[in-house]
Amino acid sequence: MNDSITKSKVTPARILEIRRDFPVLERTIQDKPLAYLDNAASTQMPRQVIETVSAYHSFHHSNVHRGVHQLSQEATDLYEGAREKLRCFVGASSLKEIIFTSGTTDAINLIAHSWGGMNVAKDDVILISNMEHHANIVPWYMLAKRTGAQIQVIPILDDGSLDMNRFSELIQQPNVKAVCVNHVSNALGSVNPVEEVCRMSREKGIRTVIDGAQAIGHFPVDVRSIGADFYAFSGHKMHGPTGIGVLYGRQELLEEMGPYKGGGDMILSVSFDNISWNELPYKFEAGTPPISQAVGLGAAVDYLNGLDRQLLSSYEDELLAYTTRRLMEIPGMQLVGTAAKKVSLNSFVIKGVHPHDIGTILDGEGVAVRTGQHCAEPVMDRFCIPATTRASMAFYNTFEEIDQLTDALLKVTELFDVTD
Amino acid sequence: MLLTNRSKNLYQEVILDHNKSPRNYRAIEFPTHFAKGHNPLCGDKLDVYLIVDGEDVVQDVSFVGDGCAISKASASIMTTIVKGKSVDEAKELFTGFHEMATGKIEPSEDPKLRRLQVFAGVKDLPARVKCATLAWHTLDAALRNKQEISTE
Numbered sequence: 370m371n372d373s374i375t376k377s378k379v380t381p382a383r384i385l386e387i388r389r390d391f392p393v394l395e396r397t398i399q400d401k402p403l404a405y406l407d408n409a410a411s412t413q414m415p416r417q418v419i420e421t422v423s424a425y426h427s428f429h430h431s432n433v434h435r436g437v438h439q440l441s442q443e444a445t446d447l448y449e450g451a452r453e454k455l456r457c458f459v460g461a462s463s464l465k466e467i468i469f470t471s472g473t474t475d476a477i478n479l480i481a482h483s484w485g486g487m488n489v490a491k492d493d494v495i496l497i498s499n500m501e502h503h504a505n506i507v508p509w510y511m512l513a514k515r516t517g518a519q520i521q522v523i524p525i526l527d528d529g530s531l532d533m534n535r536f537s538e539l540i541q542q543p544n545v546k547a548v549c550v551n552h553v554s555n556a557l558g559s560v561n562p563v564e565e566v567c568r569m570s571r572e573k574g575i576r577t578v579i580d581g582a583q584a585i586g587h588f589p590v591d592v593r594s595i596g597a598d599f600y601a602f603s604g605h606k607m608h609g610p611t612g613i614g615v616l617y618g619r620q621e622l623l624e625e626m627g628p629y630k631g632g633g634d635m636i637l638s639v640s641f642d643n644i645s646w647n648e649l650p651y652k653f654e655a656g657t658p659p660i661s662q663a664v665g666l667g668a669a670v671d672y673l674n675g676l677d678r679q680l681l682s683s684y685e686d687e688l689l690a691y692t693t694r695r696l697m698e699i700p701g702m703q704l705v706g707t708a709a710k711k712v713s714l715n716s717f718v719i720k721g722v723h724p725h726d727i728g729t730i731l732d733g734e735g736v737a738v739r740t741g742q743h744c745a746e747p748v749m750d751r752f753c754i755p756a757t758t759r760a761s762m763a764f765y766n767t768f769e770e771i772d773q774l775t776d777a778l779l780k781v782t783e784l785f786d787v788t789d
Numbered sequence: 790m791l792l793t794n795r796s797k798n799l800y801q802e803v804i805l806d807h808n809k810s811p812r813n814y815r816a817i818e819f820p821t822h823f824a825k826g827h828n829p830l831c832g833d834k835l836d837v838y839l840i841v842d843g844e845d846v847v848q849d850v851s852f853v854g855d856g857c858a859i860s861k862a863s864a865s866i867m868t869t870i871v872k873g874k875s876v877d878e879a880k881e882l883f884t885g886f887h888e889m890a891t892g893k894i895e896p897s898e899d900p901k902l903r904r905l906q907v908f909a910g911v912k913d914l915p916a917r918v919k920c921a922t923l924a925w926h927t928l929d930a931a932l933r934n935k936q937e938i939s940t941e
């Protein structure tokens with residue numbers, strides 16, 4: 370047998386082995402085995418992360434950057450060690466470029482406030498794609514309200530991909546200051562050509578804010594080869610804890626920016642007449658940071674690095690192709706988001722059945738999916754639908770779980786008497 | 790077809806029927822009372838129209854809107870029950886329905902709730918209680934002359 374072929378495939382046995390790292394995947398729901406297909410909302414944590422967090426609390430916890438005592442030093446080392454792991458994980462040049470935030474939302478608010486506040490003025494233009502999560506819309510809307518800047522939308526095509534022709538026209542305008550695009554859409558699954566977006570923007574001197582929340586868990590990300598000015602993501606979407614996320618920013622931009630929140634740790638000295646800001650990255654980390662969450666996120670990085678991510682990424686591609694094929698067997702099925710490049714996620718509507726009813730019935734069959742607008746109302750408006758059902762996979766999902774989803778959906782269409 | 794009991798309890802024939810062919814599904818041109826209901830959690834929207842006469846009796850009631858099977862069936866069944874009732878009776882039904890949907894009382898405790906029993910199953914599904922009660926909240930708002938309500 371050809372060695373390169375055996376090596377380039379993930380076997381079902383390997384997936385089962387990986388699944389054993391995730392205790393929650395062994396649960397049953399309504400006496401049915403759980404099929405967890407809501408990974409775009411939040412991914413599950415492996416034992417290795419849970420145990421690292423638990424060990425941190427059991428043996429090393431104290432506050433960071435403060436005490437001279439041993440525990441404080443240990444906590445600081447673990448916290449800063451996690452920063453180094455994340456720097457390496459996304460290919461940033463310097464630790465100064467890795468800012469711990471409470472998540473993607475917090476990171477984008479930081480950019481809009483600190484960078485936007487200094488660099489965006491009345492009549493400037495901020496370009497936002499039509500497929501953004503509210504987290505990459507609302508902070509910019511608030512900035513626009515404050516400054517009198519203008520928000521313009523980069524449209525999406527019928528298959529759910531970004532309209533790059535229109536994008537290249539939009540950036541010809543004077544006064545475009547920022548382009549805000551997600552790497553992967555949480556509502557459609559589309560993988561956007563962010564390298565191209567960043568390159569074209571850079572040529573015009575426009576800053577790029579890439580929301581990587583949905584990319585980071587699916588494939589390796591390298592912020593420098595993407596060429597992003599800012600890149601944000603959340604720990605809980607890459608098998609780490611909630612309450613932690615990362616803002617990557619190019620050092621030269623972060624250096625110029627004023628702080629976001631004020632408090633301890635982000636200052637060098639304080640008197641009532643004068644305050645000087647701490648150096649990067651601490652300038653942006655006011656107050657006691659989410660220490661155990663950062664440590665847990667570092668453990669998630671270790672865990673992911675221990676897997677063959679390229680292979681698992683191709684496994685997810687196969688899983689997506691299989692899901693798409695099985696879904697097309699369902700009467701009344703309409704897929705929303707059929708771009709050529711997608712992560713393993715399918716959003717869909719079934720003629721005559723509201724997504725909430727689908728979600729409730731699927732839950733009864735042990736299948737966890739998300740239903741609703743996915744914090745992306747402009748996407749729903751674009752496709753003239755009130756909501757969708759979304760099955761979002763991770764590398765630990767199996768073909769059998771997709772069968773479980775399909776069977777459950779067939780029960781829905783039978784109950785609601787849906788015909789094609 | 791084998792569905793779990795919980796789904797079977799909720800998606801009974803009556804509910805599926807009212808979802809498919811909702812009764813009193815129309816706007817009333819000159820209502821005496823009207824309100825718009827909104828459940829921001831799922832985007833469901835529902836308009837309720839009423840004509841209440843001088844004796845405080847609901848002469849006509851109707852609804853228009855989009856939503857899940859539970860909210861649509863609930864609105865449809867509500868219109869068929871409330872028509873011909875006095876305003877006070879309608880409000881009492883709302884209270885009873887709400888208590889049943891949130892599991893505070895058993896439907897058997899109140900004979901007036903007999904036809905609403907099909908919704909008792911939502912008490913086990915906290916995320917769906919608002920779907921069942923949206924129409925009733927909107928009716929209540931209309932009767933109180935509040936024009937817009939949101940279940941959040």
Ligand SMILES: Cc1ncc(COP(=O)(O)O)c(C=O)c1O
Nearest residue numbers: 472473474502504555580582603
């Ligand atoms: C594309 C995208 N951006 C931003 C977010 C917000 O992430 P968080 O809630 O972790 O801040 C999400 C989460 O759903 C997302 O999918």
